[in-house]
Amino acid sequence: MTEFKPTILAFCCNWCSYAGADLAGVSRLQMPPNVHVVRVMCSASVKPEYVMKAISQGIDGVLVLGCHVGDCHYMTGNHRTAKRMPVVQKILKDIGLNEKRVRLDWVSAAEGEKFQKVIVDFVDEVAKLGPNPLKEVRF
Amino acid sequence: MREEHGNVGPVMISKGEDPGDVRTDVPYQLITILSNLYPWMTDGKKIAVVTRKCDEKALAEFFKRGYFARDRVIQIGLACNREQIRQCRCSDPVPSVVDIGEPHGGLDTDALSEKLMAMSSEERLRFWEYQFRKCNKCFACTTNCPVCFCDECVLEERTFVPERGVPPGMSFHMIRAYHLSDKCIECGECERSCPAGIPLLTLRKLVARDFKEMYGFSPGDEKTVSPLLTTLEGESLDGDECDEC
Amino acid sequence: MPRIGVFICHCGHNIASTVSVEEVVRFASTLPGVIVADHNLYSCSEEGLDSIRKSIEQNKLDRVVVAACTPRTHEPLFRSVCEQAGVNKYLFEFVNIREHCSWIHAKEPANATEKAKRLVAMGVSKAALLEPQTEGESSVTPTALVIGGGLAGLRATASLVAQGIDTHLVEKESRLGGLLNDISALAPYSEDASTLLKELVDEVKASNKAHIHLNTKLQGVTGFVGNFNVVLNEAGKEKEVRAGAIIVATGARDFIPTGEYGYGSVPGVITQLEFERVLKTGEKPGRVVFIQCVGSRQPGREYCSRICCNTSLKNALKVVEAGGTATIVHRDIMSSGTVWEELYRNASEKGVQFIRYMLSDPPRIHKKATGIAAEVYDEALGERIEVDADRVVLATPLVSRVDSAEVGKLLKVPRDKHGFFLEAHVKLRPVEFATDGVFICGSARWPSSAKETMSQALGAAAKAAIPIKRGKVVIEAITAWVDADKCAACGNCVVSCPYEAIEIVEQDGKRVAKVNETQCKGCGACVAACPNDAMQQRGFTTRQLGAMIDSLVKHALEESP
Ligand code: SF4
Ligand code: SF4
Ligand code: FES
Numbered sequence: 007m008t009e010f011k012p013t014i015l016a017f018c019c020n021w022c023s024y025a026g027a028d029l030a031g032v033s034r035l036q037m038p039p040n041v042h043v044v045r046v047m048c049s050a051s052v053k054p055e056y057v058m059k060a061i062s063q064g065i066d067g068v069l070v071l072g073c074h075v076g077d078c079h080y081m082t083g084n085h086r087t088a089k090r091m092p093v094v095q096k097i098l099k100d101i102g103l104n105e106k107r108v109r110l111d112w113v114s115a116a117e118g119e120k121f122q123k124v125i126v127d128f129v130d131e132v133a134k135l136g137p138n139p140l141k142e143v144r145f
Numbered sequence: 146m147r148e149e150h151g152n153v154g155p156v157m158i159s160k161g162e163d164p165g166d167v168r169t170d171v172p173y174q175l176i177t178i179l180s181n182l183y184p185w186m187t188d189g190k191k192i193a194v195v196t197r198k199c200d201e202k203a204l205a206e207f208f209k210r211g212y213f214a215r216d217r218v219i220q221i222g223l224a225c226n227r228e229q230i231r232q233c234r235c236s237d238p239v240p241s242v243v244d245i246g247e248p249h250g251g252l253d254t255d256a257l258s259e260k261l262m263a264m265s266s267e268e269r270l271r272f273w274e275y276q277f278r279k280c281n282k283c284f285a286c287t288t289n290c291p292v293c294f295c296d297e298c299v300l301e302e303r304t305f306v307p308e309r310g311v312p313p314g315m316s317f318h319m320i321r322a323y324h325l326s327d328k329c330i331e332c333g334e335c336e337r338s339c340p341a342g343i344p345l346l347t348l349r350k351l352v353a354r355d356f357k358e359m360y361g362f363s364p365g366d367e368k369t370v371s372p373l374l375t376t377l378e379g380e381s382l383d384g385d386e387c388d389e390c
Numbered sequence: 391m392p393r394i395g396v397f398i399c400h401c402g403h404n405i406a407s408t409v410s411v412e413e414v415v416r417f418a419s420t421l422p423g424v425i426v427a428d429h430n431l432y433s434c435s436e437e438g439l440d441s442i443r444k445s446i447e448q449n450k451l452d453r454v455v456v457a458a459c460t461p462r463t464h465e466p467l468f469r470s471v472c473e474q475a476g477v478n479k480y481l482f483e484f485v486n487i488r489e490h491c492s493w494i495h496a497k498e499p500a501n502a503t504e505k506a507k508r509l510v511a512m513g514v515s516k517a518a519l520l521e522p523q524t525e526g527e528s529s530v531t532p533t534a535l536v537i538g539g540g541l542a543g544l545r546a547t548a549s550l551v552a553q554g555i556d557t558h559l560v561e562k563e564s565r566l567g568g569l570l571n572d573i574s575a576l577a578p579y580s581e582d583a584s585t586l587l588k589e590l591v592d593e594v595k596a597s598n599k600a601h602i603h604l605n606t607k608l609q610g611v612t613g614f615v616g617n618f619n620v621v622l623n624e625a626g627k628e629k630e631v632r633a634g635a636i637i638v639a640t641g642a643r644d645f646i647p648t649g650e651y652g653y654g655s656v657p658g659v660i661t662q663l664e665f666e667r668v669l670k671t672g673e674k675p676g677r678v679v680f681i682q683c684v685g686s687r688q689p690g691r692e693y694c695s696r697i698c699c700n701t702s703l704k705n706a707l708k709v710v711e712a713g714g715t716a717t718i719v720h721r722d723i724m725s726s727g728t729v730w731e732e733l734y735r736n737a738s739e740k741g742v743q744f745i746r747y748m749l750s751d752p753p754r755i756h757k758k759a760t761g762i763a764a765e766v767y768d769e770a771l772g773e774r775i776e777v778d779a780d781r782v783v784l785a786t787p788l789v790s791r792v793d794s795a796e797v798g799k800l801l802k803v804p805r806d807k808h809g810f811f812l813e814a815h816v817k818l819r820p821v822e823f824a825t826d827g828v829f830i831c832g833s834a835r836w837p838s839s840a841k842e843t844m845s846q847a848l849g850a851a852a853k854a855a856i857p858i859k860r861g862k863v864v865i866e867a868i869t870a871w872v873d874a875d876k877c878a879a880c881g882n883c884v885v886s887c888p889y890e891a892i893e894i895v896e897q898d899g900k901r902v903a904k905v906n907e908t909q910c911k912g913c914g915a916c917v918a919a920c921p922n923d924a925m926q927q928r929g930f931t932t933r934q935l936g937a938m939i940d941s942l943v944k945h946a947l948e949e950s951p
Contacts (some may be wrong), residue, residue: 013946015939028460031489038502042942043490045461046930047868050886051914054323055305055316055923056935062316062842063307063943079824080913081802081888085377087386089360090918092732093374096355097322100348101315102270122494139267140315140946143274148906210881211894295878295922304923304936324921375886 012066012132014041016125017052019084019098022073022114029118037125041069048072049110052085056074057108061098066140067107067132071124074112084112146171146195159390169195169223169245173234174334176203183213193219198240199233199332202365203291206262206328209367210294224248233333234258252261257347258354273318273348279341280312286335286345287321292328292364318348326352327374330365392518394423395451396510397442397764399433399458401488408492410503414457417507423518425449433458439471440499446475453477453517457485457510478522480867480929485513492861508945515941518936523867529906530616530857532556535633537608537797540568541840542832543639544590545847546854558601559594560608562793566591568641568912574669576695576840577704584670586840603629606791611636611800612890614909615827616863632882635827635854638811639847640797642833644787645685651784654754658762658781659755662701665783675709675779679764681753682720686787693808695787695837699724702785706742717743717777719753719766745777746770755782788837801828811835820875821850826863829854868912868929870905877902882924883916892916893941924950 018024024045030037046052049072070091076126078084087110095105109128113121147156148166155178158164175194186192196204201220207213221239227249230238234255239248261269287293287300299320300306306317329349336346357363396418400406411429426449430438433456446454456468461484463596469479481580487506495502534550536543539561550557563865565571566587573583594600604622610621618636622629644663647653653661660668668675680702700885703725706716718737723744725734738744746769748754753766764777790809796806803823804812811834812825822828831846832838838846857863864902872883872889879901884892894901903925905916914927 009363013942015942024460025453025462028462028486028489031460031493034493034496038494039491039495039498039505042505042512042946043486043735044512044935044938046914046935047927048913048915050925051917051930053305053918053932053935055320055932055940056300058319058323059305059307059936060939060943062314062319063939064947080911080915082377083888083913083915085916086375086886086918087725090374092359093323093326093352093356095328097319097352098357099266099349100269100322100355101273101319102264102266102268104266125365139270143315212879294880295876297876297920297922299876299923302923304932307940375882 010133010137012040012129012137013065014069014129014132015060015065016041016043016069016071017046017049017056018043018113019049019072019079020045020047021079022077023071023110023121025115026071026113026117026121027114030121031118033118035118035122037122038129038138040129041125048078048080048083049080049087050080052087054090057091057094058097061103061107061138062140064138066135066138067109067128069124069128070108070110071113071121072110074114077114103139106131106135107138146173170226170227170229172197172229172333174200174289174291174332174335176200176207177289177334179218180207180212180291180294188215189217191217191219193221195223195245196220196240197223197225197234197332198238199330199365200291201240202330203332205365205367206292206330212294221245232377233331234350235331235333255347255350257344258350261347261351272313276343277315277318278312279343280317282311282313282317283340285338285340289334289338290325291334292325292330298305322348322352325349326356327362328364329353392423392453393425393449393451394421394453394455394514394517395445395449396421396424396427396455396457396514397433397445398427398429398487398510399438399456400429400431401458401492402432402768405458405488405492408445408496408499409506410499412508412509413503414487416494418510418514421511421514423453424514425451434464434467435630439467443469443471443475446472446477447490451475451477453483455483455485455510455517456512457487457506458484459488460484460490480523483513483517483518483520483722484777485509490870494784508942508944511945512941513936515937516934519931519937520929523928525867526865527862528616528865528871530634530861530863531618532858532861533558533631533633534632534635534637534854534858535618535620536560536637536639537832538568538639538641538832539563539566539602539604540639540641541570541587541590542834542843542847543637544587544594545844546637546639546831547600548590548593549848550855550925551594551597553851553859554599555855555858558620558622558633559656560601560603560606562605562607563608564605566602566604569643569663570840572663572670573666575704577700578677580704580708581603587939602651605746608797608800614889614911615825616857617908618827620819635829636801637829637831637847638801638834638853639832639850640791640794640832640834642810642837643791645691645786645789647684647784647786650684651681651753652757652762652770652780653784655761656755656757656782658779660781660783661665662698662705662783662785665668665705665781668781669705669708673714673788675714677761677778678706678709678714678717678781679762679777679779680706680716680781680783681764681786682717682718682785684786687721691787691789691808693787694724695718696724697839698785698787699839700730700733700839702783703730703742705783707733707737707740710737710740710742715743717745717764717779719745719747719777721747721749721763743777745775763831773929788833790834792823794834797857797951801825803828804831819845821853827854827857833924863908865908865910868926868927869907869910870912870914870916870927871907872903872905873924873926874898874900874902878920878922878924879903880921881918882921886915886919888913890916
């Protein structure tokens with residue numbers, strides 16, 4: 007049996023997390039190639055609908071990364087992200103999915119190493135959870 | 146609600162008119178009707194509506210979004226009977242002012258919620274999968290929901306609900322659960338309307354419980370002046386600023 | 391059907407040594423809508439750009455995807471190439487396969503190549519849905535507002551009015567000058583502070599462009615670069631002014647010791663600023679002991695206030711010149727830079743004594759029958775010595791003003807943990823805030839000498855003049871807009887916008903949300919708040935991002951082996 011390699015989608019805000027991901031790259035920090043970064047202007051623009059859509063289509067895990075709370079380029083954007091994403095996680099749980107498939111974290115433009123750590127951890131965690139059961143649940 | 150020729154339906158009467166055979170034991174979403182009516186009430190006059198506790202909460206959600214002017218809607222409080230309370234597994238059935246009916250206490254638990262949360266997540270997923278497979282995308286749940294404010298529903302499009310056909314797939318129900326998380330007032334209308342008999346109210350209750358746990362907030366709460374998931378009112382904006390920046 | 395061109399960059403070895411560029415090119419050419427897929431050794435080189443330009447023209451492309459490094463540095467370059475070739479710059483999409491792929495998966499070339507393909511597919515699917523945009527412009531109120539009438543504010547105002555710009559100068563006290571009013575002379579050359587102040591005030595007052603508001607506080611600010619609406623409270627009366635740019639020059643104040651070194655209990659123990667006032671009177675200073683770093687460079691207030699050593703050096707020299715004696719008890723003398731080092735040397739040559747103490751064993755002050763004694767453990771001598779003095783001067787740091795919190799909140803600009811304001815970038819944007827149109831200078835940013843304050847003020851004034859002189863501000867087309875047919879006027883977006891850019895209006899008999907595009911900063915918070923997909927952000931529409939997700943699903947889950 008081949009080892010399960012999760013497919014992961016990551017939303018990174020332009021000002022901090024995307025820059026943090028760039029820094030990880032510039033610093034040549036190695037990480038598993040499962041994560042696909044989508045750039046958005048602010049973590050606050052990540053619609054929970056995107057997360058639901060991705061999960062229901064079988065994506066194994068979704069990461070939402072933004073500036074540290076208090077550092078959002080748009081002042082209070084990520085306060086809103088911080089409020090929305092936990093609700094998404096609870097809905098996943100209520101429906102019988104593991105809420106750990108969705109993770110919200112903060113990575114600043116200076117935190118290349120944190121970016122690497124978040125990616126490594128999350129890929130590891132999702133790999134442990136196994137494939138998203140909704141991949142099989144085809145209506 | 147009035148009974149005519151053996152059928153019960155909503156009725157609107159004007160001042161001085163005879164209401165006829167009034168029925169108060171039939172659950173019905175009058176607020177949904179009011180929301181369709183209100184835009185036509187251009188004469189600035191007032192309207193009275195019979196409100197159960199859940200209707201009262203729905204009205205609160207309308208008021209806070211500026212859909213209705215508070216002073217144009219007069220509430221006639223209706224206490225639900227035991228059977229209605231049982232059907233809705235309602236925990237909070239008594240309106241703030243009881244004009245009609247006898248107040249009865251609410252129920253603490255929803256048996257199905259308990260059962261589901263006692264299951265393993267695999268079993269729970271299987272349960273919902275089975276239920277949602279029955280969905281025929283008739284949109285009865287959204288049409289009759291008092292707090293679904295949109296005219297066109299986003300779930301009708303492919304942007305977020307990838308599956309074109311019937312049943313619509315998981316994201317349909319997950320997104321609806323999310324949209325309702327800060328406004329569902331647990332009237333149970335979705336569940337009553339669903340021709341497939343999906344226990345939608347239970348899903349609402351599960352999310353509502355989480356919501357209450359996380360934010361200490363239940364929809365219909367007049368204290369929060371705007372929708373909870375978008376407002377930052379009265380919140381501390383302290384952060385965990387990054388030391389390296 | 392769009393005509394998409396995909397250009398994959400080798401970036402020399404940076405990408406190509408890990409990702410098989412040829413394979414990605416082959417894959418890209420199979421994607422829907424792709425007319426041409428090509429690769430360049432360095433896409434950003436003159437040669438690379440030229441070949442992209444030619445390809446756009448030859449293949450009549452209307453969408454361009456470049457897979458290379460990061461949009462954060464190179465997007466403007468490729469966008470301008472598109473424009474040169476007649477393609478709207480918003481029809482360009484950047485895919486990052488260097489920082490986000492080749493560099494971080496260096497040991498897994500096969501997997502990295504697969505990932506690069508998926509990333510390119512996602513980019514292409516977004517590109518297909520991109521729409522041309524025109525950048526908005528908004529007019530600019532040709533007026534500046536300067537908050538703070540101290541040295542920084544005066545200098546900035548003088549410079550602005552000299553450029554012919556109407557400037558409101560707001561000062562909360564009843565007179566201009568701020569801390570400068572209390573200072574005798576300025577280090578290092580001991581120019582008379584009051585002369586400088588008078589010159590500046592005269593210069594400002596002489597201009598009919600300067601509008602001075604004394605006893606005035608900032609009460610409210612709305613708006614954005616080019617058009618700020620500012621509510622002032624002038625001696626209890628509200629007044630509204632409009633400004634195109636705002637300069638924050640609120641300065642700092644000196645730290646008042648809380649009983650350290652006998653301050654408040656032993657007569658003759660005073661702060662540096664109080665000593666400045668003494669010097670101003672021309673009174674004989676006598677024997678003076680200066681204690682440095684009182685309340686700074688210690689837990690809780692770790693920073694060095696930078697100006698206190700030089701001030702003590704300058705004042706110690708004055709003391710010696712006036713026939714007194716001066717001893718500076720310090721932890722390190724921070725007088726770096728040519729003129730300051732000279733000042734230090736000058737002071738030691740003229741007989742100023744220096745004794746070093748340690749934070750763990752600070753000097754002790756006691757009252758004597760006549761005068762004061764300072765007991766210091768002299769590190770160099772290795773023994774405790776006593777210095778007699780008529781005055782002990784405590785060199786306390788500059789600390790942020792309490793009301794800077796209020797100003798920060800009103801202007802939505804950040805402050806550090808000590809309450810000093812934070813510029814947008816230490817090196818690249820030293821006198822600007824990240825918020826467009828708001829600038830910073832002087833000690834409100836960080837304790838600064840008079841000279842530094844003046845250069846910062848000149849810099850801020852020059853920067854603030856840019857939008858005003860230009861007469862318009864360009865708005866990047868990433869703003870939000872509402873699909874009025876779908877909007878249910880629920881107001882979610884209204885509350886979610888950090889810039890209050892959205893309001894519910896009546897339009898064709900229907901209540902709908904409306905975005906004020908000049909106020910919108912393009913964060914997209916409203917998009918996420920909208921339950922009905924009515925709110926969209928240019929360049930990040932839900933259809934575009936949805937297509938990226940679909941594409942990932944397709945290429946990672948459905949077509950993977
Ligand atoms: S994109 Fe951000 S700034 Fe623009 S209207 Fe929406 S919430 Fe406000
Ligand atoms: S959130 Fe969407 S539906 Fe609600 S008012 Fe704003 S644009 Fe309209
Ligand atoms: S800009 Fe990074 S979270 Fe808002």
